[in-house]
Amino acid sequence: MEYAVETFSLTKIFSDWWGRDKVYAVDDLNLQVHYNEVFGLLGPNGSGKTTTLKLLLGLLYPTKGKAAVLGGDGSDPKISSRIGFLPEESYLYRYLNARETLDFYGRIFGLPPKVRKLRIEALLDMVGLKAVANRPVGTFSKGMARRIGLAQALINDPELLILDEPTTGLDPIGTRQIKDLILELAKRGKTILLCSHLLADVEDVCDRISILYGGKIQAEGRVRELLLQSDKMQITTDTLSDNAVERIKKLIKDEHADCEVISPMEKLETFFIKTVADAQQQELTTSGAVSTTGISDFLVAKSAKENILDKLVSAPAPGHTPPKSGKTEQVVPVETTEQKPDDRLLRELTKPAKPEQPKPVSRERKIKTQPVKSEVPKPEQIRKNILDRLTDGSSPRNDDSEQTDKSENKNED
Amino acid sequence: MRSIWAVATNTIKQALRMKVAAVFIVLLFVLLPVMGFSMTGDGTLKGRLQTFVSYGLSLTNLLLCLLTIIITIYTLTSDIQQRQIFTVITKPIRRYQLLVGKLLGVVLLNTALLALFSVIIYTITIYIPKFSDADLDDLTQVNNEFFTARAALVPPEVDVTKEVLDIYERLEREGQLSPDVQRSKFIEELTKRKQLEKRAAVVGQQLVWEFNNVKVVDRKEPLFVRFKYDVSMSPSDAVVYSRWEIGDSRQYPADVDYFPRDDPIRTFRELEFSADLIAEDGYLAIKFLNLPSNGTTVMFPPDGLEVLYKADTFGANFIRVVLLILFRLIFLASLSLLASTFLSFPVAILLSLCVLVTAIFSGFCLESFDYLGENLSWVYSYTVRPIISLLPQFDKFSPSKYLVPGRLLSWPLLAKVAVLMICIKSFLLLLLALLIFRFREIAKIII
Numbered sequence: 007m008e009y010a011v012e013t014f015s016l017t018k019i020f021s022d023w024w025g026r027d028k029v030y031a032v033d034d035l036n037l038q039v040h041y042n043e044v045f046g047l048l049g050p051n052g053s054g055k056t057t058t059l060k061l062l063l064g065l066l067y068p069t070k071g072k073a074a075v076l077g078g079d080g081s082d083p084k085i086s087s088r089i090g091f092l093p094e095e096s097y098l099y100r101y102l103n104a105r106e107t108l109d110f111y112g113r114i115f116g117l118p119p120k121v122r123k124l125r126i127e128a129l130l131d132m133v134g135l136k137a138v139a140n141r142p143v144g145t146f147s148k149g150m151a152r153r154i155g156l157a158q159a160l161i162n163d164p165e166l167l168i169l170d171e172p173t174t175g176l177d178p179i180g181t182r183q184i185k186d187l188i189l190e191l192a193k194r195g196k197t198i199l200l201c202s203h204l205l206a207d208v209e210d211v212c213d214r215i216s217i218l219y220g221g222k223i224q225a226e227g228r229v230r231e232l233l234l235q236s237d238k239m240q241i242t243t244d245t246l247s248d249n250a251v252e253r254i255k256k257l258i259k260d261e262h263a264d265c266e267v268i269s270p271m272e273k274l275e276t277f278f279i280k281t282v283a284d285a286q287q288q289e290l291t292t293s294g295a296v297s298t299t300g301i302s303d304f305l306v307a308k309s310a311k312e313n314i315l316d317k318l319v320s321a322p323a324p325g326h327t328p329p330k331s332g333k334t335e336q337v338v339p340v341e342t343t344e345q346k347p348d349d350r351l352l353r354e355l356t357k358p359a360k361p362e363q364p365k366p367v368s369r370e371r372k373i374k375t376q377p378v379k380s381e382v383p384k385p386e387q388i389r390k391n392i393l394d395r396l397t398d399g400s401s402p403r404n405d406d407s408e409q410t411d412k413s414e415n416k417n418e419d
Numbered sequence: 420m421r422s423i424w425a426v427a428t429n430t431i432k433q434a435l436r437m438k439v440a441a442v443f444i445v446l447l448f449v450l451l452p453v454m455g456f457s458m459t460g461d462g463t464l465k466g467r468l469q470t471f472v473s474y475g476l477s478l479t480n481l482l483l484c485l486l487t488i489i490i491t492i493y494t495l496t497s498d499i500q501q502r503q504i505f506t507v508i509t510k511p512i513r514r515y516q517l518l519v520g521k522l523l524g525v526v527l528l529n530t531a532l533l534a535l536f537s538v539i540i541y542t543i544t545i546y547i548p549k550f551s552d553a554d555l556d557d558l559t560q561v562n563n564e565f566f567t568a569r570a571a572l573v574p575p576e577v578d579v580t581k582e583v584l585d586i587y588e589r590l591e592r593e594g595q596l597s598p599d600v601q602r603s604k605f606i607e608e609l610t611k612r613k614q615l616e617k618r619a620a621v622v623g624q625q626l627v628w629e630f631n632n633v634k635v636v637d638r639k640e641p642l643f644v645r646f647k648y649d650v651s652m653s654p655s656d657a658v659v660y661s662r663w664e665i666g667d668s669r670q671y672p673a674d675v676d677y678f679p680r681d682d683p684i685r686t687f688r689e690l691e692f693s694a695d696l697i698a699e700d701g702y703l704a705i706k707f708l709n710l711p712s713n714g715t716t717v718m719f720p721p722d723g724l725e726v727l728y729k730a731d732t733f734g735a736n737f738i739r740v741v742l743l744i745l746f747r748l749i750f751l752a753s754l755s756l757l758a759s760t761f762l763s764f765p766v767a768i769l770l771s772l773c774v775l776v777t778a779i780f781s782g783f784c785l786e787s788f789d790y791l792g793e794n795l796s797w798v799y800s801y802t803v804r805p806i807i808s809l810l811p812q813f814d815k816f817s818p819s820k821y822l823v824p825g826r827l828l829s830w831p832l833l834a835k836v837a838v839l840m841i842c843i844k845s846f847l848l849l850l851l852a853l854l855i856f857r858f859r860e861i862a863k864i865i866i
Binding site: 066080083089110 | 432437501503511
């Protein structure tokens with residue numbers, strides 16, 4: 007039980023119809039994922055990432071070698087009840103609506119009805135699909151399906167989360183949210199194994215990575231260590247006068263080093279999120295997924311370290327009134343690419359929680375914002391929120407199905 | 420158990436929302452009432468009832484069989500091909516639970532649909548006489564011959580072995596046998612001929628059937644002789660004139676009734692007689708006299724005569740017949756489940772349909788295979804034959820076979836079918852399905 011995931015010379019050979027070996031999808035793989043670690047499995051297409059995950063989960067059987075997940079066999083119900091899995095695409099039952107989908111998975115986990123109901127609502131909130139919860143998921147866009155897929159992976163409050171390309175099909179905001187979510191979950195002591203070929207995503211969230219090629223590990227280690235250019239340094243300052251730059255250059259030259267002076271670029275991601283946040287303030291509606299910040303509170307924290315994330319919590323976007331109930335759904339512009347924790351929900355969560363009882367968050371000194379979400383907003387409250395929005399131009403939010411219909415009609419997307 | 424139930428309800432939702440079931444349901448909803456009003460059979464009230472029940476149940480049966488096959492195969496193969504199974508099977512559910520859940524869902528849906536349509540058919544059947552302008556005679560006939568569940572006494576085949584052997588020996592002694600005739604073939608042929616002789620009456624001759632230990636539950640209920648004539652030469656009006664004598668003729672004066680009759684040939688007819696004609700000790704004799712006016716030999720085919728008596732009500736019999744259909748559906752569901760554990764949708768459908776068709780024509784299939792297999796001897800009898808006989812024989816226990824002539828489908832017989840079809844055949848299929856599914860790699864997509 008030293009590792010959350012460990013493989014021993016794991017090998018998977020796909021053979022052709024005659025039984026002749028064709029492809030070494032995974033070749034003698036020895037992988038160790040520590041507990042409470044975000045581990046990234048990287049590699050180009052066809053390098054064996056997904057196959058490895060499927061081997062771990064018992065969807066495929068290894069040709070040779072062995073895989074241990076949480077100290078056991080990944081297909082054993084005792085183990086799999088502690089795992090959340092998001093496959094490379096969200097394979098959902100098209101005829102179920104979002105709520106029923108989550109209910110179905112909750113029932114397979116044997117969650118009692120009460121817990122199930124609370125978790126479903128919390129998760130729908132978290133992934134921003136509450137407004138479309140009664141629509142069959144067959145009508146969902148890829149990104150929305152992805153969100154439901156993620157919600158279904160979290161419904162059992164897993165210790166180990168296995169994510170296969172978690173951000174495919176998501177818009178940049180969704181991507182940002184998933185990354186934040188991953189970080190937040192890690193903070194609460196969950197172990198996360200993700201595979202992706204989107205390097206930026208991996209770089210942002212992973213503690214350690216392995217790069218696979220041809221089913222073999224080509225490089226492995228801490229992201230910082232792998233990427234750190236220890237022979238270079240970077241100094242970022244406010245704009246300086248030409249004169250000052252010249253003097254600095256001279257100084258550096260005296261040290262026998264080279265230097266280059268440019269203005270740093272903002273990350274496109276940051277820019278995009280800002281733009282969308284502006285649009286939301288102008289009250290444009292969407293029938294798609296709503297961007298939310300937050301995490302469902304039943305996702306129990308194993309280690310209750312509070313940290314930077316909480317400080318970074320989004321302030322309300324300038325110029326709009328924070329909604330009265332906790333479920334904010336506006337995107338908050340973030341100036342830095344550092345993790346921005348989703349505040350409200352998250353915070354409630356971090357308390358060793360009886361999942362059913364969201365507690366109002368009041369203890370964070372540094373958080374300027376957001377009223378805490380209460381599990382299920384009372385109808386009057388919702389109506390009031392809607393009114394607020396319609397009248398004073400806060401961000402669009404859909405709280406119940408009536409509202410959904412309205413926004414769907416207006417919808418331009 | 421919870422996870423099995425979750426899968427079962429999901430399967431039902433799938434069947435209903437994907438509109439697979441809807442097509443069949445609508446079809447039945449429209450067709451059944453239409454059939455109730457439009458089918459007239461041979462014009463009599465009894466004919467109308469028989470046609471409706473027979474066609475209605477057969478249609479329901481056939482459509483539900485198809486529905487079962489399609490739903491069962493669809494629910495599993497689409498999960499595998501569209502990969503929803505990835506997210507399901509990685510949850511704490513065992514593979515057998517998934518299969519059992521799917522099966523349970525299909526069976527529950529079938530039970531509900533079958534119950535619904537049986538009630539519709541039953542109600543229409545009960546109301547047909549009330550809305551028809553039938554006279555009292557018709558109603559009595561319908562009550563006696565249709566709205567009932569009658570058991571049958573079948574006269575045993577007359578043993579002709581000794582006679583046949585005697586003839587054979589005589590012919591052999593006299594050297595009249597040609598050397599290239601096989602003994603067994605010859606004897607078989609001779610036996611057939613002798614038995615036919617026992618069932619045939621030349622002009623003016625009488626045939627006698629005797630029954631012992633006839634036990635009648637209710638002496639007030641009449642009994643029926645159900646018979647069918649074959650003739651060697653068709654009379655011009657296709658009618659056989661006869662005199663039947665029924666009762667205890669062992670002593671004198673005999674306690675018998677006489678029934679002069681004229682009946683068309685090659686059709687089943689019924690002769691009603693009172694239970695009082697059966698002797699105290701359960702003896703009953705039935706005699707048929709071929710009247711000279713016929714001018715032809717009259718024969719009874721092998722199943723051409725039996726004595727029927729009321730043993731249960733129509734309603735109870737109807738329920739048992741419906742259960743018989745349910746057993747079929749369960750069998751088909753297990754079969755389809757097995758097929759879809761290792762085949763893709765179209766192939767699994769094809770396989771299951773093939774089995775369904777052979778099951779419907781199992782009598783014909785067995786016979787023709789036997790005929791073809793004669794020359795292959797043991798190769799055939801140890802390979803193909805056991806497999807074919809493992810197939811269910813739907814035609815042997817068809818619903819209309821019991822309801823149309825008002826025949827009793829007894830609980831013991833039903834139990835026998837249940838044991839054979841569910842406890843043995845379906846169970847074996849399911850077990851095999853579980854084994855295959857347990858060891859196959861889910862993520863490998865089967866084309």
